[in-house]
Amino acid sequence: MTDGPPPTASGHVEPLALWIAPVSNLAGVARHIIDTARAGLPGWRLVVAAPEGPLLDELRALGCPVVPFEVDQPVNRAVADLRDIIGKLSPTIVHSHLAKADFLSAMATVGMPVTLVSTEHHIPEDPSALHSSRTKAVTRQMAHHARIRRFTHLLAVSDSTKRDMLRYWKPSVPITVVKNGVDRPDAVLERRPGLRLLSLTRLDREKNLEMTLRVFAGVLAKHPEATLTIGGTGPLENELRACARKLGVDHATTFAGFIDANRAMAEHDVLLQPSRADNLSYTLLDAVAAGMGVVASNIGGNPEILPGHALASLDDDTAMVDAVVEQGLDLSRRPCLPESIPTVREMADQVLQVYAGLQSKKLPSDPPPGGRRIALLSNQGEIGGGEVMLLAIAEAARELGHDVTVAAPATPSKVADTARAAGFVVEPIRGEGARSYAQNLRSWARQHDANLLWCNGLRPAFATAGLPRRVVHLHQLPAGKTALAARAARHGALATIVPSHFVAERLPGSKVLENWVAPVEVVRTTPPRVPRVIGYLGRLSDDKGVGVLAEAVEKVIADGHDVRLLVAGEARFVDRATAARIEASLNRLGDRVERRGWMDRATFFSEVDLAVFPSVWEETFGLVAAEAMAARCPFVVSDAGALPEVVGADYPFVARAGNPDALADALVRALGTDGTSVTESSYVRWFERYSPEAGRTRLSVLLDSVLGEVQRS
Missing domain, CATH: 3.40.50.2000 (Glycogen Phosphorylase B;)
Structure with a gap:
């Protein structure tokens, strides 16, 4: 460094x-x-x-x-x-x-x-x-x-x-x-008429070297003394050599590989560059500055360098042949650098002018007003969706310059251990059960000197009710007895945060902080697997729709589609009767189902052709759907809760929740569709809304707001 x-x-x-x-x-x-x-x-x-x-x-x-x-x-x-x-x-x-x-x-x-x-x-x-x-x-x-x-x-x-x-x-x-700058040479090489053609470029599709060879064939037919040197390397070399042989110009064409550009320009007469895409080519600029004849396609920034008689359309080989011959044999028709092309010094000065203008303005992102002390209070010791977000918020807050402490149960210690491994200050809170954990957490919070208590879930929010400088972050929609507890927990809080507009509409006065997920690096199999693999990742429970999924896959197989189901997850927080019922529904698929237990996200999305998240319960967000978007993996979701909000109104593979027939239909449609456009659009949506960077931006705005209220009070 x-x-x-x-x-x-x-x-x-x-x-x-x-x-x-x-x-x-x-x-x-x-x-x-x-x-x-x-x-x-x-x-x-x-x-x-x-x-x-x-x-x-x-x-x-x-x-x-x-x-x-x-x-x-x-x-x-x-x-x-x-x-x-x-x-x-x-x-x-x-x-x-x-x-x-x-x-x-x-x-x-x-x-x-x-x-x-x-x-x-x-x-x-x-x-x-x-x-x-x-x-x-x-x-x-x-x-x-x-x-x-x-x-x-x-x-x-x-x-x-x-x-x-x-x-x-x-x-x-x-x-x-700010155009690319080129210095004018002190002395220009004395030029003579000639048709020694030169191409200096990478050998790929964008550079359109097939047209270069066709145009040269036209020039050679009129002037047998003409030659062509192709300087450059690339993936199309063998294909271009074959093209030269087919056109009958291979005897006059040299594939020179990498060559010194200045020397090559001195030894040739006309530079030919019919590219499909050029913005302001240094090769064209250098060739003009060196006094060469230059002919190029009339695309991009080429007309900003060359006069009209040195340009030709990509669909007009004849016009380009004529322009090459004219440029080679009539020195008076060769172009000069226009005044609009700056020198290198002038180019750098134009960059400086932009910087000076930016310096005179307020920076778009002011640093946080000094790092603040933020304590994040965990709902439980095991890691579920809410705890995944607690750790993500801790990381984002630290990156924003704040001092972060994580308070979490001493037993079970998954949250505390993970936070400690990530380098956070961790306060293990003892307690034999939920009540003693809440009491000890309140006692600790009253003595801690944090500028902000971030209560990540209903349990720490209720435990700290009435304390100052609190944010209540609810990941589930309160109902029944928990609705009464939530009302008490929210009293006096600086803000109530929820993960989706679906929840915010049902919890008046709350603010939305959408969840975010990290990038997921996957290895895609091409061509698709046979049989096609449908994958489920999540808790094995009725509310996640696993029974509905098993029935839907049965229907897909019965309709003649060659698929198998990969199930990644366990029956955590699920009673024995429900777990047995789910197991029986999966057993009906026989050897068409594979149970893998918990899998990391990258491995899961690498091993499936289509993911499915068929929740029956009204999801308050849908982290795993956002992860599929980040992984560019096609997926099907139900219309339960916030899932349609997360995937977007235009997402095509959304099935009615709890309906095996609708889910089977969505699976078949998704498997039968080239999902490239869908997955790319979903990836863009993830990047813009659910990536860690988007999350940090939203968190920064929220923290500025609530910490400002703390400062004013």
């Missing part, structure tokens, strides 16, 4: 800009970063975080401070690593480059006093150009729309990039165009 340069002689420490890139190679984004580092950002300390490789090596040679940052790891680890880097460096601005860095920055900085800036280097006019399907492209646009809410300012490398950002992402923050 670099600490950057020391303070200046006057003692002033310049603000730090942390640039984050997910690439290690020396392609266009790296060029932009290296050029900026070489030019410098006067008044700022520049530090670059990126994977180890040529980019960081170049920056080290320039004396630019760097931080190795591994992005190709599970998302939660990458986010944690980046958050640690940001916490240690305390940058004023976190400036990310490319989508992966944007998403990681948005997730890692929740609750931190930094300003987020992003430079967009590449967005195709055709959304499917960089994705395997239009559906994935559209859902990625939705994800971009969600993440840019966290950013204060966006930069675009071309006017066309800005237009496409506005078109596809619909941002609500300013966008400034």
Whole structure:
């Protein structure tokens, strides 16, 4: 980890800009970063975080401070690593480059006093150009729309990039165009007419090298002396060699692999680049600056570099052939760099102007008003859904800068042990039963100097009734005797928190803090398994709909569908008679059911083709449904309680609760559908609403509000 340069002689420490890139190679984004580092950002300390490789090596040679940052790891680890880097460096601005860095920055900085800036280097006019399907492209646009809410300012490398950002992402923050800068050479090589064609690019679909070969075939037919050098590597090399042979141009075509760009431009006459997606290509900029003839597709930012006679449509090989011949043989028709293309120094100065504007404004996320002491009081010692959220809230509050203590039963000690292992201060509360635990918890809470008592469940809320500085967090909807207890527990509380609008509508005066779940890294099986695996994860009880599920799967099998049921869970908190009844219903499936006991989420979602959560009881949230969304796993839910709210109004696989026929129909529909668009849309919904980063944001707002009330009182 670099600490950057020391303070200046006057003692002033310049603000730090942390640039984050997910690439290690020396392609266009790296060029932009290296050029900026070489030019410098006067008044700022520049530090670059990126994977180890040529980019960081170049920056080290320039004396630019760097931080190795591994992005190709599970998302939660990458986010944690980046958050640690940001916490240690305390940058004023976190400036990310490319989508992966944007998403990681948005997730890692929740609750931190930094300003987020992003430079967009590449967005195709055709959304499917960089994705395997239009559906994935559209859902990625939705994800971009969600993440840019966290950013204060966006930069675009071309006017066309800005237009496409506005078109596809619909941002609500300013966008400034800072074009890639290129220095004009002191002396331009003396050029002569010629048709030595050059392609400098990665050999992939986006670069459209099939058209490069077709256009060259047209040029060669008119001018047999023409040659083509393809400099670059990539997955399509063998396919392109076969294409050259088929077109009859292989004798005049050289696949040179990686070559020195400057030398290649000096030894060739015309650069040909009919890409399907370009925003402001450094290759085009360098070729024009070197005095080459240049012909490119009329897409993206290419018209901002080249005049009309150097451009051609992607569907017009003939026009591109004519343009190449003209550029090669008529030196007067070769383009010059327009004045709108800045030098490297001018590009860096434009970035500085954006930073100066941001410095003159209030930062979007102020740090918490000093870390406050928050005590989280557990409802029980075992870990259920409410306790999962207690631990998540503890982690988020700590990341927001607060001092957190967890008070939980000494026996059973699952909550206390888990919190202690996570590094929290834990206060084990003794008690032989619920009543003695409540009495001892109240005694402890009265003596603790916490700024806020977070009562996570009805038991600690009732136990601390009447004490000041309390928040009551109810994970279940009170009914009967518990409704009376809840009324007493809520009296005098700063706020009553519930996990869904479904609960809030039934508990007037409460505030919604939606639950959140961590990313789930899964390994997908392709093609789908035979038989298809339907999976259930949860408590084996009637209220979770396990009996209904068994009957529905029987119907699916009876209708001729080759499926089996994987059941992950145990009959915890379930009486013996109910457990026996559930066991009998599953036994009717014979060898079509597999009981696995408790499984970790990643393993479960990796081993099923379709998850199902058929609750009969009115769920107050549905953590496991949110986990399926995070895992990009197709799933079916019932319409019980808040489940439809969690999955969204447009989710197609929702069955009537308690109805085996409706559930069977939903299972068959889900299994027979290509679920890519559904799972991608659900993943975007998770990222925007139920990810840890979204949860931290909501918790930060809530804590600011209730701690403000504590301070005023």
